[in-house]
Amino acid sequence: MIYEGEISCPVCSGELKYYDHVHRIMKGKEGTKQIIEVRRMQCKKCHKIHRELPDEILPYLHYERDIVVGVYNGWITPETLGFEDYPSETTMSRWHHLHFPPTLL
Ligand SMILES: [Zn+2]
Incomplete structure (x- = not known):
């Protein structure tokens, strides 16, 4: 798991390249839901896949950052x-x- 804009692998510091993207549901106030796109980056060196999380969501939490x-x-x-x-x-x-x-x- 990495944050948006990170360009190096947290495991080996290798260079990351775009791999694919997945959709994820983010819950807001009063149960509103929003689908966001999360990019998956692959390390050129160790080939591990890292999800790129936008600033608005905290790791492993499906709620908006402000609420958390x-x-x-x-x-x-x-x-x-x-x-x-x-x-x-x-x-x-x-x-x-x-x-x-x-x-x-
Ligand atoms: Zn790596």
């Missing part, structure tokens, strides 16, 4: 208007235990 950050910082709780059902309370409490790289917050 809001929950993590306590600005959004299950009592916040518009967020009663999405994300679920379980999901929210899980996010509190994550450790995000400071650059993403």
